[in-house]
Amino acid sequence: MLLGGIGGASTAALAALGHSGSATAAEPAGQTPAAAADFDFDTGNFVRDLIATFRPAEDVYGPMDVTVLHRFIHLSTAAWFDAMAPYHPTAVGVYSRIRRRPSSESTTNRNKNIAALYANYRVIKGVEPGRGTAFRDLMTAIGLDPDDESENPTSPIGIGNLAGNAVLARTAHDGMNQLGDVGRTYNGRPYQDYTGYRPANSAYELTNPSRWQPKHGTHNRRLAGNAGDKGIFTVQSFVTPQQRLVRAHTFRDPGGFGLAPPEFSDHTRPRDYKRSVDEILEASAALTDEQKVKAEIFDNKFLGVGISVGAAAQAHGELDLDDLVHLLFGSTVAIYDSLVAIWHYKAKYDAVRPFSAVRHVYGSRRVTSWGGVGKGTVGDMPADEWTSYLNVGDHPEYPSGSGGVCAAQAQATRRFFDDDVLDWTFRAPAGSTMVEPGVTPGADLAVHWDTWTDFVRDCAYSRLWGGVHFSKTAERSIPFGEQFGDLAYEFVQRHVRGEVAED
Structure with a gap:
């Protein structure tokens, strides 16, 4: 995706921004905090120069698991957009409404870079705290204080914190069960289904050949087969069926988009x-x-x-x-x-x-x-x-x-x-x-x-x-x-x- 996990990671892909037009199967090693210290806030571009150099969190998110993976990525870019909107001549945030700053504060990229980085960090802490250390190191290396949680709407730090926190507040209970607290008080299970979905077929018997059958297979889910236990087999569960209930930006009813039934697999x-x-x-x-x-x-x-x-x-x-x-x-x-x-x-x-x-x-x-x-x-x-x-x-x-x-x-x-x-x-x-x-x-x-x-x-x-x-x-x-x-x-x-x- 555009970002390989909100923990400051972009894909090898975004590293293509400002670099070569080709890519190989190898991923970038990631920029060290020492190298990041050379970042120029006035002329630099935080996406290209900082975010794009981090490895994806592939140890946390399966690269094929699009619903959970992309959610993290989207909340990050949303935080960027909202944090930078007050420094734009006309833009208005999606999750926040922070008052516009004077044009004199956006003659360089300094305030935009600072605001977006703080917004990104707030999102990381809210949805992927395990990745926070790497981003803290980045912020410290470029002279920012990740522990500054001020919300002054006239400063780039405050604007960033306001934007990031607004994204978190508006999405914590948007239907995805991000906190794992839907229908339970203890031992939350983030992103667990709460819709009551049950497959028509078992992994062992195809009683309805038109309907989905969970696959029975080895514990390894990834193509390289790195993570798993030899001799252990598992049965699939429908991943995040509640995704269909999440609040979209551009429509209210997903059923309003026509899609003919799959008669070819009937x-x-x-x-x-x-x-x-x-x-x-x-x-x-x-x-x-x-x-x-x-x-x-x-x-x-x-x-x-x-x-x-x-x-x-x-x-x-x-x-x-x-x-x-x-x-x-x-x-x-x-x-x-x-x-x-x-x-x-x-x-x-x-x-x-x-x-x-x-x-x-x-x-x-x-x-x-x-x-x-x-x-x-x-x-x-x-x-x-x-x-x-x-x-x-x-x-x-x-x-x-x-x-x-x-x-x-x-x-x-x-x-x-x-x-x-x-x-x-x-x-x-x-x-x-x-x-x-x-x-x-x-x-x-x-x-x-x-x-x-x-x-x-x-x-x-x-x-x-x-x-x-x-x-x-x-x-x-x-x-x-x-x-x-x-x-x-x-x-x-x-x-x-x-x-x-x-x-």
């Missing part, structure tokens, strides 16, 4: 159902190194979603601090709101994932497909042993979260720049994939996207190549997601122009 239409399964198997059997690399890029939301906005910013020349924050905030609003609607329909349709459908159609009959790590394509695999190239997300199949958020972000960015230019290259060294380390790609590989249109299509269809979404889902998720990019751009620009009603 088992009462056996020909359509089988066609969808066969498309999955055909894609699996034909996997190329390039498709595997792209599937992993887009599966990693730290990487596939966030880095592209930085590349687009670079392709259009250096942005000033205000424009950069407005761009990033528009992108995160687009993703944030799209996820509310996407999760609404995931819960409504509760659609079956390909792994269940493949087994339902073919049972133990032999199929041709990707054979597993390093095995290439095989023609003798029992269908009940088939697995996808990517790990399967902990939520129903339709629509695609990845396809929808890519389309939303892309459209918001297109609107900001008024064109379709992306111009981003990702370089994958030989053997650098996480699923097939040392094997794929067989040689150094560069993938390039000239336009957002190309990027979004690959993002959506990478889920087909990865074996986790049907072809029709990829196709429909693009136009569904795009509308939230339009809404987000218009919402943010109204706030930039100050054309909003008083709270």
